Structures are given as structure tokens and as C-alpha cells.
């Protein structure tokens with residue numbers, strides 16, 4: 001049986017109250033954004049210092065319940081610095097899902113370390129802790145308190161789970177696994193602002209977590225990111241090296257190591273402060289979309305709307321269809337929806353297939369490869385007409 005995907009596209013557009021074209025995810029702004037950004041410009045403090053950076057960091061710490069937040073230029077920089085301070089060194093290996101955005105792997109490469117790809121779980125779309133534990137037991141051995149890959153002789157230093165499309169991975173067993181193998185846990189929480197695991201916000205379970213505020217994320221600062229951590233020393237050091245490692249002084253230029261110019265500009269933070277005030281509205285609207293999409297897709301055989309795992313409350317950043325290959329061809333579905341103006345995208349190509357990472361080690365990736373053929377994201381911007389508009 002084949003579904004009428006052109007009809008589905010029309011119905012998706014109707015849900016978003018748009019006749020012509022509905023993007024995958026676009027920013028939602030009101031007068032508050034204009035007000036804060038204007039205030040920032042009028043103050044003259046648009047660049048690397050100013051009150052909005054401090055306020056945004058405090059607001060993020062409050063919202064997530066993680067002790068400290070250090071705002072930076074983007075999510076990739078947040079990952080880079082988190083991994084560096086977590087102790088990842090040149091030649092180390094870092095475990096991550098093969099099914100993620102390339103930034104997760106690039107951040108590891110910036111430290112001259114090597115990604116090592118793991119499979120994902122069907123219920124979370126993120127790292128499968130049970131499969132990973134079995135795998136590490138098999139390929140690794142503890143030597144002087146660190147986990148060494150028996151096949152490459154390199155130290156496996158860290159694990160980077162990623163909360164795909166906002167759905168939290170099963171963190172408890174991952175935290176346990178990291179403790180057992182002495183691995184640093186750094187969450188790629190770029191997509192999961194507003195997502196909670198067993199009542200606790202994602203990004204605070206390991207030594208650090210990285211969020212992104214790129215234009216397509218649940219809230220945006222234009223471009224931006226943040227490092228979350230419960231460790232004061234970690235946060236202070238992150239702040240230091242992302243602001244060129246400058247030692248505070250009224251006039252002297254003294255820098256005590258090679259630092260980075262990664263600080264979030266004040267004008268971006270102003271936008272972020274306004275956006276963060278709307279989190280609850282965005283989250284409610286996204287859950288409404290989930291209900292509407294679930295109803296719409298219920299009528300079709302072989303299509304399911306991906307729903308949050310039982311232990312999580314997800315932000316539903318990107319709405320996700322999981323197709324049964326017996327009924328639907330992914331490329332056909334993409335073609336039909338896009339042609340009719342309901343923007344649809346596949347999940348990322350598994351990173352181990354991409355040129356820069358094709359020689360990296362990977363475990364059995366059965367679920368990753370299977371999902372790659374079956375996942376289509378559909379328009380997910382907070383709905384028009386909801387109170388934030």
C-alpha cells in the first residue's frame with residue numbers, strides 16, 4: 001500500500017497555517033528580541049563584554065539547574081573547549097554515536113584526538129549504553145587507571161552522548177559506565193535545551209555539556225553556544241581560555257597560555273535573553289505539534305512519529321518520522337514532501353561514512369545503518385497563532 005505523501009504535505013502545511021512553504025525550523029521572534037537587541041546597540045556594548053552575557057549565563061544556569069554556564073561563539077566551540085578541559089589529548093580516542101551532526105567529531109579532531117563510533121538505541125536514537133559496555137569490555141583493557149583500546153593502543157578518554165532531535169539518551173547507565181572505565185562524560189546537548197532526563201535537565205550529567213543556539217535550534221542567538229558544568233573550577237577555566245586567557249588587569253595585556261577568542265558577543269546574548277524567556281511557550285507549542293502529527297500519521301501504515309523515551313521529557317526540537325521500509329522508500333517520501341512545500345530532511349549520513357572520518361574505528365552499527373534509511377524530519381517550528389507569536 002502506498003500513501004499519498006502529497007496529501008500529507010498539504011496537511012502538514014495546514015497544521016502550520018501556511019499554504020506555500022513550511023521550513024524545517026525557523027526562529028520565532030517578537031518585540032522582546034527587538035527591544036533587548038536595540039537596548040544593547042544603544043548601550044554601545046555590542047561586543048565581548050556587557051550585561052547581557054552575564055545575564056544570559058545566569059538565566060541558563062537557572063533554567064537548566066546546572067551550576068555554571070559559560071557562553072561561547074557556537075556549539076562546536078563549546079564542545080571543543082569542554083573536551084579539552086575534560087582532559088582529551090592528542091592521540092586519544094573519544095566514543096560518540098555515528099549518528100550525529102559532524103560538529104561532534106570535528107570538536108574531537110581540533111584536539112588531534114580521534115573519534116571512535118558507537119551504535120545507537122532504537123528507543124532513544126542516541127548511544128546504546130548496553131551495547132557500548134559490551135563493546136568496551138571486549139576491545140578495551142584497563143592500564144594504570146585508564147581504558148586502552150587493545151587494537152590501537154590508544155587511550156579511550158571520553159564519551160560524548162548526543163541527545164538526538166532533543167530526545168535524551170539513557171544517561172544513568174552511561175554515567176555508570178564512564179565511572180567504571182574512568183571515562184570523561186561530555187554531553188553534546190546542542191539539540192536538547194528544554195529536555196529532561198528523569199526530571200533533571202540534560203547537559204549536567206557529566207563533567208560538562210555543550211548547548212548550541214544556532215539559528216535552527218530551539219532558541220537562537222544568531223550563532224552561539226554554552227558550556228554547562230557543575231564544577232566551578234572547570235567553569236572558571238573555560239571562561240579564561242575562551243577569552244584569550246587574559247589575566248584581569250586594568251590596562252596590561254597579559255595572557256598566561258594560548259587561549260581562544262570564543263566568547264559570545266553581548267549583542268548575541270541580548271537576543272538569547274529574550275529567546276530564553278519564551279522557552280515554556282516553545283515547548284508547549286512543540287508538544288501540540290507532536291499530538292497533531294501523531295494523529296495525522298496514525299492513518300498511515302508503516303509510519304510512526306518518534307516519541308520521547310519513557311524516562312524523558314523531550315523538547316521535541318525536530319519532529320521525526322520513522323518509516324517502515326516495507327511500506328515506504330525514504331527518498332520518495334523526501335521528494336514528495338519537499339516538492340509540495342513541506343520541508344523534509346533525512347537524518348545525517350553516519351559520520352564514519354564521510355571522507356574525513358572513514359578510517360576511524362566503529363563498532364557494529366546495525367541500528368545506525370537501519371535508521372539512516374528510515375528517518376525523515378518534518379517541519380517543527382513552534383506553531384503560528386500560539387501565544388508566542
Ligand SMILES: *Cc1c(COP(=O)(O)O)cnc(C)c1O
Pocket residue numbers: 074075076077100101103104162188190191212213214224225
Ligand atoms: C547544532 C549542533 C552542534 C553544533 O552547534 P553550532 O552552534 O552549529 O556550532 C553540535 N552538535 C549537534 C548534534 C548539533 O545539532
